[in-house]
Amino acid sequence: MKHIIFDCDGVLIDTEIVAAEVTVAWLNSEKVNISVEEFILQHTGKTYSNIINGLKAEGFLKASLKTDTIVHLLDDKVKARVRPILGVSDLLNSISVSKSVVSNSATSYVAQALNKIEAAHHFENRIFSAEMVAHAKPSPLVYELAVSTIGIPKEEIIVVEDSQTGVQAALAAGLKVLGFLGGSHIQPGHGEKLKQLGVFDVASSHEELAKKLALLANN
Incomplete structure (x- = not known):
């Protein structure tokens, strides 16, 4: 293993539960x-735009609502409550x-979230967002962009993802994925769902994740 790609929400910062509540x-x-529980099960890992536009298409939200305005509103509320997942610094x-x-x-x-938890220097501006590609996760496009930019063979990269959407995207890009279960939004049985999708292992905390990544780096 020569490179690790981390998802952000639910892996580095504990915002999935905050995002669900907001x-x-x-x-x-x-x-x-x-409910919050239903939202987590149905929408964790999706973009706000995809969620809102999907609910519009299904008739649950008014078509006249301006998606961009709502996205900015929700983003601002979530940003104000960003916090690191326990153990991420170590x-x-x-x-x-x-x-x-x-x-x-x-x-x-x-970028703002990484700065807030004082972790930005670990990534050296290697931030790849779904807004850089035509389709968000579960499409593999953002992972494919990251791999082509990083310039390291896929076989030497490990991805850490918490959501089914993210796992599907990384696997579709041909990457090895380790599932992370340490976010406060994780529901019972989630690890089994990620294993069924094809993750090679799971970690329930950053302490456990650190040990498993150390083993991979030394092999």
């Missing part, structure tokens, strides 16, 4: 009947190989 509160205000400090971030979130959001 978005569900807004959806409920728009008369969409959905994890990143323990890894000697180069690292990058691949996310469905906007580049500016990821």
